[in-house]
Amino acid sequence: MTSMKINTPKTRIQRKNTQAILDAALEVFSRQGFRGATLDQIATEAGLSKPNLLYYFPSKEAIHVTLLTQLMTTWLDPLREMDAAGDPTEELLGYMRRKLEMSRDFPRESRLFANEILQGAPRMIGALEGELRDLVEEKSTVIRGWIAAGKIAAMDPHHLLFSIWAMTQHYADFDVQVRAVLGPGHDPLAEAEGFLTTLFTKLLRPE
Amino acid sequence: MTSMKINTPKTRIQRKNTQAILDAALEVFSRQGFRGATLDQIATEAGLSKPNLLYYFPSKEAIHVTLLTQLMTTWLDPLREMDAAGDPTEELLGYMRRKLEMSRDFPRESRLFANEILQGAPRMIGALEGELRDLVEEKSTVIRGWIAAGKIAAMDPHHLLFSIWAMTQHYADFDVQVRAVLGPGHDPLAEAEGFLTTLFTKLLRPE
DNA sequence: TGCTGTTTTGACCAACTGGTCAAGAACACG
DNA sequence: CGTGTTCTTGACCAGTTGGTCAAAACAGCA
Incomplete structure (x- = not known):
């Protein structure tokens, strides 16, 4: 002892x-x-x-599980940071930007996640229906509050979050396609930030 | 003979x-x-x-290549259909809806494509830099024309297309995640149509 | 029915896969 | 130094993998 x-x-x-x-x-x-x-x-x-x-x-699977577990935490952090007390539009735009930064700084993590989901999330379905779902529910309530207060336009909070995930992760997961289409001389992530800021600003603006 | x-x-x-x-x-x-x-x-x-x-x-690879080749055609069709002579907003919304229908009706094709891109598109990079790029360039010109005519708001046509791809394909590729978050009793694709129609309507509206 | 070309398969192969193991090499530390 | 512990590896194994082949089963037709 x-x-x-x-x-x-x-x-x-x-x-x-x-x-x-x-x-x-x-x-x-x-x-x-x-x-x-x-x-x-x-x-x-x-x-x-x-x-x-x-x-x-001890095994191939153990390595994979370790990666996935680590990923889940860092993956959800940007959403956790969204502050119910802050300015709604700024908070949501900030979340979008943090996700976009993650696509720039951690594209491998994004692809790992995408791969797992594409395969049906065999080793992650629990976390998706647990941690992730709970966090989304919590933040959805916050967003609904912002809508009720007339701070942002009315919309389904779930699909708002989906749209942020889809558009930011796209630049990591489909990087090869994005670059093939744009050709050389582009900085996709930098361009995306401007585009997405405009997009979500328009979407969120009340009225 | x-x-x-x-x-x-x-x-x-x-x-x-x-x-x-x-x-x-x-x-x-x-x-x-x-x-x-x-x-x-x-x-x-x-x-x-x-x-x-x-x-x-003749080989595993031959099957894969056959699938990928077939896919490339049907994948681009909805974009080809976008008519320069039509109403700009309706054309772009129509394109988005056709892509969303493909996510509903051909999720496996969407995942096949996603898998290939995630892996760096080893068997598809040619088509991406050729067919796809050419078509995108052509349609980007059309979109720029619509912008110049004041029919839709000013924005980068490339990233507009990326955003349509990202958001529609998300519902096929990340279906497991979407359902885990929404829980039972939802029809993700049906809800998405309404959400995305609003989103892109706001984005495209001039002014 | 019998014949010809098409389709199907059991047996097989070499390369690769995840994983084991015992023995050796490198290390920490008194 | 010596010695117990940690770290590393070559050799090995059973199961899987993509692919071959010759022979058998079958289909269509005269």
């Missing part, structure tokens, strides 16, 4: 390798999906041998 | 089985992506044996 270091379970080397593995796995899973990804690809990407991967994680 | 039936290369049975294979493959590829899908899954889904699949198609 002496010196149980439960709160310091990781050595330097463990932290470094665990991180390298998760980073490599994010890269591979986000492109290939769970089934399409192989431990060899992840190991190579991480600069480790395959048995070494399995020294740090 | 007698009786070269070049224009009737398929017997009844060939047509039936080829179709069953493509249908099964669409189901599997659209969920698992190219790498994640297996010939066994496709064969089982199609009610055929694996060697029998390979009697009709």
